[in-house]
Amino acid sequence: MSDDTAPEDPAVTALRFQSGACQALGSAFSAEILRLAAEDLAAGGPTAPLFAPWTGRDARAQMADAVPLRLLGALHDLALSGAAPGLAAHYPTPGAAGDAGAAWREALALMAGQQARLAAFMSHEPQTNETRRSAALLPGFLTVAAETGLPLRCFEIAASAGLNSLWDQYHYDFGGAVGRWGDASAAVRLDTDWRGPAPPLSTRARVVERGACDRAPVDVRDPIARRRLQAYIWPDQLERLARVEAAIEAVRAADLAVEAANALTWVERRAAPEAGAATVLFHSVFWVYMPPEDQAALTAAIQRLGERATADAPFAWLRMEAQPGNLALMDLRLTLWPGGEDRLLGHAHPHGAWVEWLG
Ligand SMILES: C[S@@+](CC[C@H](N)C(=O)[O-])C[C@H]1O[C@@H](n2cnc3c(N)ncnc32)[C@H](O)[C@@H]1O
Known part of the structure; x- marks a missing residue:
C-alpha cells in the first residue's frame, strides 16, 4: 500500500x-x-x-x-x-x-x-557554452567601441570553451528592420528575435587582444570534452547543436586557449586597463555559480581595475547575468570607466533567443 x-x-x-x-x-x-x-x-x-x-x-x-x-x-x-x-x-x-x-x-x-x-x-560538473549569448553581448561591445572610439582588448571570465570569446568573428542577423553585423561569410551565424530600438550596428569593432579563463575550461580539441559540450544541448534544439559545432570549429581554427583559472585571481593579473585600447571584461551566465563572498570579492577587484582607467585607457565591465531569483531572464549591463556609471542596456532570453534592447 x-x-x-x-x-x-x-x-x-x-x-x-x-x-x-x-x-x-x-x-x-x-x-x-x-x-x-x-x-x-x-x-x-x-x-x-x-x-x-x-x-x-x-x-x-x-x-x-x-x-x-x-x-x-x-x-x-x-x-x-x-x-x-x-x-x-x-x-x-x-x-x-x-x-x-x-x-x-x-x-x-x-x-x-x-x-x-x-x-x-x-x-562531472555540467559544462555548457551557449554561442547565441554573443547576440546579446554584441551591442554592448559596440556601445564601448562607439563611446570610446578605441580598439578593444577583450577578456572573458567563466568562458567555458571560449565560444563567446570569438564574438567579433561571427555574423549576426537581427531581422530586416534592425540589420546585420559582421563577416557575411562567417560559418557561425547568429540570429535572434530583436525587440526595441536598433543597436549601434554601424559601429566597427576591432579586437586587438583577447584572453579567456574558466575554473574548468572545456578543451574542444579533446573529443570527449567536445561531446560533453554537445550533450548538454537539449536534443531537440538542433539549431543550437549546429551552432555549437560551427563555433567549436572556429575556436579550433583560432587556436584560442581558455586558461584554467579562478576569475577572482585572473582578472587583476590579466585584464588591467592599458593605454590605446578599451579593455572589456565580460561574462555571461556565471554570477549565480559563485558564493556571495566571491561575488563581493570579484566586484571589488573589478572596481579597483575601473579606478585605474583613464580616457586613453578606459575599462568596461559587460555582463549578461540572471536577474536575482529569476534564471529565465537575463539583464545586460555595462559599467564604463572613467565615470563608472552602471547601465542596464537590455534584457535577454537565457540562450539569446530574444534580446530586448533599451537603447
Ligand atoms: C553556465 S556556464 C556559462 C559558460 C559561458 N559563459 C556561456 O555563457 O556559455 C558557467 C561557467 O562558469 C564557470 N565558473 C564558475 N565559477 C567560476 C570561477 N570562480 N572562476 C572561473 N570560472 C568559473 C564554470 O566552470 C562554467 O564553465
Whole structure:
C-alpha cells in the first residue's frame, strides 16, 4: 500500500521542476524524458542508483547542482557516442522529431549495463557554452567601441570553451528592420528575435587582444570534452547543436586557449586597463555559480581595475547575468570607466533567443 503522506523524494521534485523548465524554454523532448525519469525514480526503478550521490540533499541543492540536467546530458552523450544506436535512433535528427517515450524505454533497458558510464558522466560538473549569448553581448561591445572610439582588448571570465570569446568573428542577423553585423561569410551565424530600438550596428569593432579563463575550461580539441559540450544541448534544439559545432570549429581554427583559472585571481593579473585600447571584461551566465563572498570579492577587484582607467585607457565591465531569483531572464549591463556609471542596456532570453534592447 502506498503512503500518500510520505514526502516526495527531493530528486523527484527536482526532476519534475526541471521538466517544467525545459518545457517552458522550448525543449519538449527533454521535458518528457525528465518527466518519465521522475516517474521511474518515484517508483524506485532503475534510475534510482544514479541519484545515490545526492541522497540527503534537498531539491534546491539538487537543482543548484543541476542533477536533472546531468541525467539528461548523460543520456544524450550516450546517444551521441555511437555506443547505443538503439537509443540514438529515437533522438531528434534534422529529418525526424524523435520519440522521447521510446528513447526513455530504451534508456531504461540500457540503464543496468551502462550504469558506470552514466554515473561517471553525472559526477562531472555540467559544462555548457551557449554561442547565441554573443547576440546579446554584441551591442554592448559596440556601445564601448562607439563611446570610446578605441580598439578593444577583450577578456572573458567563466568562458567555458571560449565560444563567446570569438564574438567579433561571427555574423549576426537581427531581422530586416534592425540589420546585420559582421563577416557575411562567417560559418557561425547568429540570429535572434530583436525587440526595441536598433543597436549601434554601424559601429566597427576591432579586437586587438583577447584572453579567456574558466575554473574548468572545456578543451574542444579533446573529443570527449567536445561531446560533453554537445550533450548538454537539449536534443531537440538542433539549431543550437549546429551552432555549437560551427563555433567549436572556429575556436579550433583560432587556436584560442581558455586558461584554467579562478576569475577572482585572473582578472587583476590579466585584464588591467592599458593605454590605446578599451579593455572589456565580460561574462555571461556565471554570477549565480559563485558564493556571495566571491561575488563581493570579484566586484571589488573589478572596481579597483575601473579606478585605474583613464580616457586613453578606459575599462568596461559587460555582463549578461540572471536577474536575482529569476534564471529565465537575463539583464545586460555595462559599467564604463572613467565615470563608472552602471547601465542596464537590455534584457535577454537565457540562450539569446530574444534580446530586448533599451537603447
Ligand atoms: C553556465 S556556464 C556559462 C559558460 C559561458 N559563459 C556561456 O555563457 O556559455 C558557467 C561557467 O562558469 C564557470 N565558473 C564558475 N565559477 C567560476 C570561477 N570562480 N572562476 C572561473 N570560472 C568559473 C564554470 O566552470 C562554467 O564553465
